[in-house]
Amino acid sequence: MSIKFRATRLGMPLSHNYGKWYAKMVPIGNITSEQLAEEVSHLSTVTRSDMLAVLWALAAVIRRHLLNSEIVHVDGLGSFRIGFRSRAKDRPEEVSADDIYGLRVVMTPDRKFQQTGVTERNGRTGYFTGELVRGAELSSVNAPTIKQTYR
Incomplete structure (x- = not known):
């Protein structure tokens, strides 16, 4: 099991890296809520249908809190918050909801x-590692025998 990548040329003419090559992740498929529920049900005492109900309820509860301008933290996963862009104004009293997009x-x-x-x-010296990517292996789709483990 490894994260696949391929070399991709940057095609944005205004970038200072225009024409240079960089690694880009190559997805090999999509996983649905039903598939997640099935896998979790095999790892726990929760049935597939119970797990689906929990996932749907979790999404609804997270949405409610996000729409209430709260940050939602799920242990082992991360934090969710609302972000947006806004048009700049000269004075604070000119800023309104109409400027948000x-x-x-x-x-x-x-x-x-x-x-x-x-x-x-x-x-201390060291580095931060994302819990969801700890221990990931990387391999090129062009040269699948070359692998690197990400701590």
Whole structure:
């Protein structure tokens, strides 16, 4: 099991990296709520239909809290909040709801600090790893034998 990628050329002429190559994730399929419910039901005592009910209810509850301008945190998954774009105005009293556009949900995944050492002043050194990608392996679709593990 690994995350697939391929080399893709940047085609945005105004970018300073125009014409350069970068890695892009290659999806190999989609997973539905029914498939998630089926898998979770095999890992727990919850039936598939109970799991579907929980997923639908969870989505409805998260939506309600987001629409109430709250941040929703799901342990092991991350935090959800509303984000949007807004047209700039010269004075604060000119800003109104009519200036807001591009509403979206912003998801910030949970992260865990991986300590690699200690500094001379007893500070920690290390890096943060997203819990959902910890231990992921990466492989090129052009050269599937080359793999790298992401801590």
